[in-house]
Amino acid sequence: MSYRTHFKHCRLSRSIAITLLSLGALCLAPALTAQDIPLISGAVGFLTSTTGGNTSYFPAVSPVLVAPVGQHLLFESRASILGTVEPQPGAGYDGRFHVNVTYAQANYFLNSHVTLVGGYSLIPFGTYNERLTPIWISALQDAPLIFGIGNPGTGVGTGGQIRGNIVSNENYSITYATYISAGSTDFQINSSRDVGGQVSVYLPKQRLEIGTSYGRLLETDKMNAIGTHVWWEPARIPLKVRSEYAHGPHSQGYWVETDYRLSQFHGANSFVGRMEPIFRLQQTFRNSPDPNDELPAQNTQRVDFGLDYHLPHEVRINTSYARQFSSANSGGNVNIWETALIYRFLFPTWKGKK
Secondary structure: OEHHHHHHHOEOOHHHHHHHHHHHHHHOHHHOOHHHOOEEEEEEEEEEEEEOOEEEEEEEEEEEEEEEEOOOEEEEEEEEEEEEEEEOOOOOEEEEEEEEEEEEEEEEEOOOOOEEEEEEEEOOOOOHHHHOOOOOOOOOOEOOHHHHOOOOOOOEEEEEEEEEEEEEOOOOEEEEEEEEEEOEEOOOOEEOOEEEEEEEEEEOOOOEEEEEEEEEEOOOOOEEEEEEEEEEOOOOOOEEEEEEEEEOOOEEEEEEEEEEOHHHOOOOOOOOOOEEEEEEEEEEEEOOOOOOOOOOOOOEEEEEEEEEEEEOOOEEEEEEEEEEEOOHHHOOOEEEEEEEEEEEEEEEOOOOOO
């Protein structure tokens, strides 16, 4: 499942998307101080994907609105304006246009240990859904194959969360997140009825994080999903190692991803230092048929090799090649070539008063 597919699943009408992104900040303007100016960030990108010799094009804009109100309240939302130009057998190309709201939520910081979240929020299962789906963060274009385990439907819940830090000191910190989501089959806001949570332990000296996640789907077929993740970023070298394992009632799998910024060679702004090689290995194992979890129908292996290049002024070029191995019933073995040109932006909505 790619983040392009994720955007299509949580599609909203154009007017509602624009309303959620803009009216929140404008209506709050009288209550904001100079230090509480809403910010708009995000990215503009042009993406391509070639699978089995067929190339598709995806121009995209993904803005994020963050509007603080005082010291305890924060409104935030992320959207996607995505174009899809795909080849049609014997009929050239077909183009479509989507406007999606990925999430729209309010955060109330009760104290240093508790934050209350309400609205349309990303489900905190694993790490990819909350941390790596934005196009300006993800090193590879496609989401891991196991993304659908623990993230039913759109990977977004309509309801509330309680999250925060249990304890934090120089040796370790423990964070948690719990959520409850109401079921909704509305075209504009689609979510499943489920509950779950996550607990993570971070060791700052080792720069190591270990966590576990749990989700329970409360629809007609009640199902459990469990997952674990390990992240490691050593202090002395610009290396990142990320991994997840997830187990659902009908499938299980894992992914391991590493990337290394070559900034130690003549500095981060040198020709070589701007390069960032990426490698991801992943496998899925099908226990029984399930047309709804969006994982491959058969056991599948995939290897991704990527090379990102960091240009000045927050511009990045992503390139990757993947080889996917599966049975003929699941499409067989295919080559996947992907490229992306991404520009990251950040600016205040208006000037603050001095």
